[in-house]
Amino acid sequence: MTKAIYPGSFDPLTLGHLNLVQRGAKIYDELIVCVASNPGKSPMFSLEERLDLFDRAITDLSNVRVETFDGLLVDAAHQFNARVVLRGLRAVSDFDYEFQMAHMNHQLSPGIETMFMMTGDEHFYLSSGLVKEVAKLGGDISRFVPKHVAESLTKRVKEREER
């Protein structure tokens, strides 16, 4: 049985993330989305909110579940008994960071392999950061994230403006 983890900040998840999960779910017997606590990044959504938003997006995928992790990614992989870390690659600009991270993780735990999947051609320009920027500036984000995420993001932006 092949088990993979799909880690990320997912602040919030986009249709690009979801596309990767849908494709990964066809390759691995079990896929665990691992939402990083990433306190240093001061996320827009709390860890629990990011987990809940992802959970609501994968109800039709029976071999996918969502968990959270704190600390080293390789420790999370061991904790969930996964030998594979799945990551998406968009443009060349992703490569440096991903290359370093994959090698560091391999140094830390040689038994764990990072597998890269190209992001779907409809989503290669998408990032959580850009979606948040568009939302903050009042643009339409409905094509970039699932409906419930668009609603939550719009609400969060409004709440922050009112503060």
Ligand code: PNS
């Ligand atoms: O969605 P992101 O922000 O690109 O995800 C990055 C993430 C969470 C996968 C990365 O920051 C990570 O693995 N964090 C855990 C800390 C860790 O293991 N660091 C050392 C290995 S590079």
